[in-house]
Structures are given as structure tokens and as C-alpha cells.
Amino acid sequence: MSTIFLDVTRLLTRLYDGLLPTGVDRVGLAYIQKYGSKARAILSERGFSTVLTERDSQQTFAWILSSSCNRNAIRALIVRACLNRLREGRFQNAVLLHTSHNGMEFERYYSAMTKRKIRPVFMVHDLIPMTHAEYCRPGVDSIHRQRMHTALKHASGLIANSQATLESLVAEARRANLPLPPSVVARLASGVTQRPFSICPLPVPYFVMLGTIEPRKNHWFVLHVWRRLVEQLGAAAPKLVVIGRRGWECENVVDMLERCTSLKGVVIEEAHCSDEQLHAYLQHAQALLFPSFVEGYGMPLAEAFALNVPVLASDLDVFHEIAHDIPDYLDPLDGPGWLARIQAYSRADSPERSAQLKRIERFHEPTWAEHFEHVDRFLETLH
Structure with missing residues (x-):
């Protein structure tokens, strides 16, 4: 078995900043839970990296898994890490397992791993900033292109979260005339712990949208659908619960949330x-709404089905x-289509909702055990 190194820069930074985990972060947390007991942590900044001692690695993993934030202790750890470098x-x-996209664009990051005799393996979540x-x-498109191109040139292996993501990566490698490192598809499990x-x-009755508020998630569209629901149904209109922090380029959504009186x-x-x-809201929802224009995977879909909750989704x-x-x-x-389907799913005796609940019974939920079986077998081929 290879010695495993985990780059936890993003996770530790978000912990320090007091931010709740996103889908990408939940993947990183799963990797710590799987490999952390025998792994070492790596921190990096703009491609400059350092390996934490075994003791500091275990302390860092414990902080991240427990969401325990002691800013002074984290600052002291970073000072020790820089001196230890x-x-x-x-x-x-x-082998380095890097599960976020942060820092993939810097060639010196790969050069440092080569000097340490560590083979870097990266997870690719999506190519959305490019496509x-x-x-x-x-500007994110050029940064992400540099990330992907640098990884294609220097990574020892790549893990894709879906076949769709891998196909996008293959197409980009061909377009850029770059080699494709050994690659594997390992689908992601639900990020919500069963409770x-x-x-x-x-x-x-209410519906849920789950995810950072950003343009591709299509919140603005759904809010207009909801305004029409209120116009038609008045006080009988179902509620909408929007779960996720406000992201970028979402001023029109914020305007609707803050200024639309209806x-x-x-x-x-x-x-x-x-x-x-989150568990409580999802568990009792009429359905999860997932009207995205594009996704690399779509973890909320698996999370909803794991809780036996129907999903209304974009045709991706x-x-x-x-x-x-x-x-x-x-x-x-399709505004009228979403309006009609939401109204149908709002009813207590909805045949459409009952039919999907029946279909959910045959859903094969991706598990982290299956994910890591694929990853471990893949790592064995990289010797």
C-alpha cells in the first residue's frame, strides 16, 4: 500500500474562515475519513507546498472532521509547517490525493512533488468554467484551463467524478493535443450523513433547492416560477426553501430574494x-428542485434519493x-412545465409524486465504499 498524502489546504482555509462545507469539501472530508489515520497532510499556497509532520497531520485531520476551529492553533501550525519545509x-x-481544484494550475506544485518522490493524483469535478x-x-475560465492543462501534462493519475466529466476531459485533451494520464471514474456518494x-x-408543503447561489444553478428562473405560483394560488402556494450561501454573479437572484414582495x-x-x-428539510420536502443548466455531477440528487425524496431535474x-x-x-x-410539475407534486395525493417514489425504490445509491474500491484499484495500477 502506498503512503498517502492529502492536500487539505481548501478544507483548512474554509474551516479557518468559518464556512460550511460545499459538495467539493464533502469529498475531501470523505477522503480524510478513509485515509486520514495513516496519511500525511499537505498545505499549499500558489503552488508552494509543505508536508506536515505526522503529529500535525493528525491534529489537522481531527480539526477538519470535527469542524473545530481554533484560529491561533491553526496559525501556529502553519508557522511550524513553513519551518518544517x-x-x-x-x-x-x-501518492498525493488532491480532491479540490485549488492550486492545480501551478507547475511548481508538481515539481515539488516530483522532488519528494510523491506521485500526484487529482480529482476532476468538472470543466464547467471552460465549457x-x-x-x-x-477570468475563471483561463485559470481552470491552466489547471486542467497542467494536470494533463504532469499528474500521475486523474479521478473523474462521472463519465460525463471524464468525456469532457478527454475532449479537452484532444483539443489541446495533450496526453491523458491514467484515469478512472469513481462516482460520489451522498454527502449527508444518515440521521x-x-x-x-x-x-x-414545500420544495427545496440545494447549492450555492450562482448563475448555472438557475435560481432566478425558479423564483419567477414561484412568483407565478403565488399569483395563481395565493396563500395556498407551496413554500420554497433555498439552501446555500450567496455566491457570485447572482445580483438578480438577490434582488428577487430581498425586494420581491410576493x-x-x-x-x-x-x-x-x-x-x-439540511437533513430535516430534505427528508420532508415534496421534491428537490435541480434546474441547473450544467453540472459535473450533482451530489444533491443522490442525497435526495438516499432520503427517499423525489427530484425534479434538468434534462442533463x-x-x-x-x-x-x-x-x-x-x-x-420550460417555465410552464416546471410550474405544472411543481403544482402536481404539491398535492397530498399526487400520482406523479407517488410514481417517482416507486421508481426511487430501484435507485442504486453510490456509496463511498464503492468509490474507494475504484480509487484503491486505480492506485495499485500506478506503481
Whole structure:
């Protein structure tokens, strides 16, 4: 078995900043839970990296898994890590598992791993900033292209979260005339830990949207659908719970949330939702709404099905890959279609909802055990 190194820079930074974990972060947490007991931690900044001692690595993993933030202790650890960088040696049969995209663009990062005799293996979550730059912050497309190209040139292996992501990566490698390192598809499990059945958080029917508020998630569209629901149904309109922090390029969504009077009291924004609250909201929802224009994977879909909750989703290839014919699929711009389906799913005796609940029974939930079986077998081939 290889010595495992985990780059936890993003996780530790977000812990220090007091931010709740995103889907990408939940993958990193799963890797710590799987490998952390025998792994070493790596921290990096703009491609400069350092390996933590075994003791500091275990302390860092414990902080991250427990969400325990002692800023002074973290600062002291970073100082020790920088000093320790001068005494680093080389390692034998070592593999780096890097599960966020942060820092992939710096060639010196790979050069440092080569000097340490550590083979870097990266997870690729999506190529969305390159394929759909209009949904991302300005300039992110060029940074992400550099990340992918540098990884294609220097990584010892790549892990894709879906076949759709791997196909995008293959297409980009061909377009850029770059080699494709050994690669594997390892689908992601639900990021929400199973908990006992909870009390319904709202006394009326409601739907959930889950994810950072950003353009490709299509919140603005759904809020307009909800305004029409209120116009048609008045006080009988179902509620909408928007779970996720406000991201970038989302001013029009914020305007709707803060200034649209007909949505007041009907749309509930949960920007800082704990896992317990998230579990409760999902568990009792009429359906999860997933109207994205593009996704690399779509972890909330698996999370909903794990809790036996129906999904109304955009008609995306990656959703078909994960869920086949189980969700109700709609075009992400079909306003009347979404309006009608939400109204149908709002009813207590909804035949459409009952039919999907029956289909969910045959959903094969991806598990972390299966994910890591693929990863471990893949790592064995890299010797």
C-alpha cells in the first residue's frame, strides 16, 4: 500500500474562515475519513507546498472532521509547517490525493512533488468554467484551463467524478493535443450523513433547492416560477426553501430574494444550514428542485434519493448517468412545465409524486465504499 498524502489546504482555509462545507469539501472530508489515520497532510499556497509532520497531520485531520476551529492553533501550525519545509526529505511509494481544484494550475506544485518522490493524483469535478464560462466569474475560465492543462501534462493519475466529466476531459485533451494520464471514474456518494427521522420543519408543503447561489444553478428562473405560483394560488402556494450561501454573479437572484414582495414569507433562504437542518428539510420536502443548466455531477440528487425524496431535474446527461429514468426531467427554461410539475407534486395525493417514489425504490445509491474500491484499484495500477 502506498503512503498517502492529502492536500487539505481548501478544507483548512474554509474551516479557518468559518464556512460550511460545499459538495467539493464533502469529498475531501470523505477522503480524510478513509485515509486520514495513516496519511500525511499537505498545505499549499500558489503552488508552494509543505508536508506536515505526522503529529500535525493528525491534529489537522481531527480539526477538519470535527469542524473545530481554533484560529491561533491553526496559525501556529502553519508557522511550524513553513519551518518544517526546510527539513523535508523524500518518500518511498508515495501518492498525493488532491480532491479540490485549488492550486492545480501551478507547475511548481508538481515539481515539488516530483522532488519528494510523491506521485500526484487529482480529482476532476468538472470543466464547467471552460465549457460554460458564462456561468462563472470573469477570468475563471483561463485559470481552470491552466489547471486542467497542467494536470494533463504532469499528474500521475486523474479521478473523474462521472463519465460525463471524464468525456469532457478527454475532449479537452484532444483539443489541446495533450496526453491523458491514467484515469478512472469513481462516482460520489451522498454527502449527508444518515440521521434518525426528524420532525418536519414546516407545517405546509414545500420544495427545496440545494447549492450555492450562482448563475448555472438557475435560481432566478425558479423564483419567477414561484412568483407565478403565488399569483395563481395565493396563500395556498407551496413554500420554497433555498439552501446555500450567496455566491457570485447572482445580483438578480438577490434582488428577487430581498425586494420581491410576493415572495416574502413564501421563499425561505437558509444560507447557513447545518447538516441536521439540511437533513430535516430534505427528508420532508415534496421534491428537490435541480434546474441547473450544467453540472459535473450533482451530489444533491443522490442525497435526495438516499432520503427517499423525489427530484425534479434538468434534462442533463450526467443526471441520466446517475439516476437513469427515476427523476422527472424538464428543460431548464420550460417555465410552464416546471410550474405544472411543481403544482402536481404539491398535492397530498399526487400520482406523479407517488410514481417517482416507486421508481426511487430501484435507485442504486453510490456509496463511498464503492468509490474507494475504484480509487484503491486505480492506485495499485500506478506503481
